[in-house]
Amino acid sequence: MKNGVISSQVIKRLSKYYRLLSDLSAVGVKKISSKTIAEKTGFTASQIRQDLNAFGGFGQQGYGYNTDILICEIGQILRINTHKKAILIGVGNLGRAVALHLEFEASGYSLIGLFDKKESVTGTVVRNTPVRHISRLDEFCRENRPEVAILCIPKEEVPIIADHLIRLGVKGFINFTQYDMSLRYGSVAVENINFWDSLTTLSYKLGE
Amino acid sequence: MKNGVISSQVIKRLSKYYRLLSDLSAVGVKKISSKTIAEKTGFTASQIRQDLNAFGGFGQQGYGYNTDILICEIGQILRINTHKKAILIGVGNLGRAVALHLEFEASGYSLIGLFDKKESVTGTVVRNTPVRHISRLDEFCRENRPEVAILCIPKEEVPIIADHLIRLGVKGFINFTQYDMSLRYGSVAVENINFWDSLTTLSYKLGE
DNA sequence: TAGATTGTTAATCGATTAACAATC
DNA sequence: TAGATTGTTAATCGATTAACAATC
Numbered sequence: 174m175k176n177g178v179i180s181s182q183v184i185k186r187l188s189k190y191y192r193l194l195s196d197l198s199a200v201g202v203k204k205i206s207s208k209t210i211a212e213k214t215g216f217t218a219s220q221i222r223q224d225l226n227a228f229g230g231f232g233q234q235g236y237g238y239n240t241d242i243l244i245c246e247i248g249q250i251l252r253i254n255t256h257k258k259a260i261l262i263g264v265g266n267l268g269r270a271v272a273l274h275l276e277f278e279a280s281g282y283s284l285i286g287l288f289d290k291k292e293s294v295t296g297t298v299v300r301n302t303p304v305r306h307i308s309r310l311d312e313f314c315r316e317n318r319p320e321v322a323i324l325c326i327p328k329e330e331v332p333i334i335a336d337h338l339i340r341l342g343v344k345g346f347i348n349f350t351q352y353d354m355s356l357r358y359g360s361v362a363v364e365n366i367n368f369w370d371s372l373t374t375l376s377y378k379l380g381e
Numbered sequence: 382m383k384n385g386v387i388s389s390q391v392i393k394r395l396s397k398y399y400r401l402l403s404d405l406s407a408v409g410v411k412k413i414s415s416k417t418i419a420e421k422t423g424f425t426a427s428q429i430r431q432d433l434n435a436f437g438g439f440g441q442q443g444y445g446y447n448t449d450i451l452i453c454e455i456g457q458i459l460r461i462n463t464h465k466k467a468i469l470i471g472v473g474n475l476g477r478a479v480a481l482h483l484e485f486e487a488s489g490y491s492l493i494g495l496f497d498k499k500e501s502v503t504g505t506v507v508r509n510t511p512v513r514h515i516s517r518l519d520e521f522c523r524e525n526r527p528e529v530a531i532l533c534i535p536k537e538e539v540p541i542i543a544d545h546l547i548r549l550g551v552k553g554f555i556n557f558t559q560y561d562m563s564l565r566y567g568s569v570a571v572e573n574i575n576f577w578d579s580l581t582t583l584s585y586k587l588g589e
Numbered sequence: 590t591a592g593a594t595t596g597t598t599a600a601t602c603g604a605t606t607a608a609c610a611a612t613c
Numbered sequence: 614t615a616g617a618t619t620g621t622t623a624a625t626c627g628a629t630t631a632a633c634a635a636t637c
Binding site for chain 1: 389555
């Protein structure tokens with residue numbers, strides 16, 4: 174960490190601590206030490222203490238961390254309890270599965286709209302949400318002000334849709350496409366989920 | 382890099398260079414400099430040269446890199462042209478979308494089998510491949526020797542299935558579950574695709 | 590030859606780990 | 614008090630960037 178800037182790596186670890194702690198709390202674990210978290214996650218105890226201390230002293234010397242307090246603190250850092258409205262663009266096989274599969278509610282999101290350009294899917298309902306035609310995106314966004322968009326569209330369509338969404342007030346993206354948004358949209362929050370990178374990285378590892 | 386060990390970060394970048402170069406080659410670009418790759422990917426020219434030089438001197442001083450040679454070399458590093466047989470376990474919404482959506486062939490994989498425990502999906506056909514009942518996994522693996530398994534099953538089922546698959550000769554996993562395989566399967570190649578981490582990381586970034 | 594750009598070494602930067610005083 | 618474990622500083626390690634000689 175350098176002047177309060179927290180790396181993405183730290184955040185990904187916090188996310189894993191949160192998961193673990195929630196599971197442990199659910200089975201009645203009231204306190205935990207960095208050593209125990211280390212054993213259960215594979216990170217070092219030192220790293221865990223550094224990660225947590227970047228945000229504040231959540232523990233008690235000689236005792237450890239109170240599970241529920243720590244869950245609450247990490248939840249606040251990750252803004253898990255804030256309400257974030259999300260829309261999904263591109264209701265093909267992938268879009269549909271993403272709509273059905275992702276744990277939106279548990280992470281503070283609500284999926285409020287689905288959009289596609291194909292007339293054949295508009296009007297269908299996925300996860301209690303009707304699929305709207307993309308031509309109704311403007312109207313919908315002005316009325317409902319979604320903060321996040323999930324892109325399950327072809328690579329080529331990303332720039333035009335993303336420009337549009339940003340103008341309509343969208344602040345963050347989950348990007349399932351091959352389009353590299355970092356070049357054109359340096360200042361917007363983007364999380365990439367890139368299957369190609371995963372397949373090729375695994376391919377490399379298999380040869381090691 | 383330290384004694385020939387290449388970090389996962391380098392491999393992920395090589396994967397991106399490969400994509401870019403393939404696109405450029407397709408539109409007739411014959412040569413490219415690290416400076417140009419840098420402009421088109423957002424990495425530094427220095428980093429690109431370091432990455433490529435970890436594997437060999439693929440360029441020519443004063444000239445740059447021959448696009449097609451570079452594609453070929455990176456392709457070999459990533460083993461993109463080797464034939465890798467993959468199976469997918471768990472043909473729910475996500476599994477089905479993954480089977481249909483991922484670019485298996487372009488990255489040297491072939492998806493040769495789909496398995497589920499639900500009788501209602503066995504017998505259906507996805508991507509020209511029939512869905513088999515999980516009870517036929519052993520027989521299938523002994524006959525076909527898949528090298529890679531894609532896990533789209535509930536977290537709880539991972540250890541038993543993964544143990545089984547490893548005994549049957551599977552060497553690598555694409556893990557779409559929340560189960561952390563690194564603890565139990567330290568020596569197996571695993572690529573994790575973790576939607577929860579992506580959602581929470583984006584959530585954090587939105588608050589910055 | 591002059592200009593360009595690699596390959597490669599050295600410098601910098603950031604992230605992880607180790608160590609230990611503080612303190613519960 | 615003695616034992617445990619945090620919070621935090623210092624040391625180490627690795628990855629990125631800068632610089633430049635080599636050379637096409």
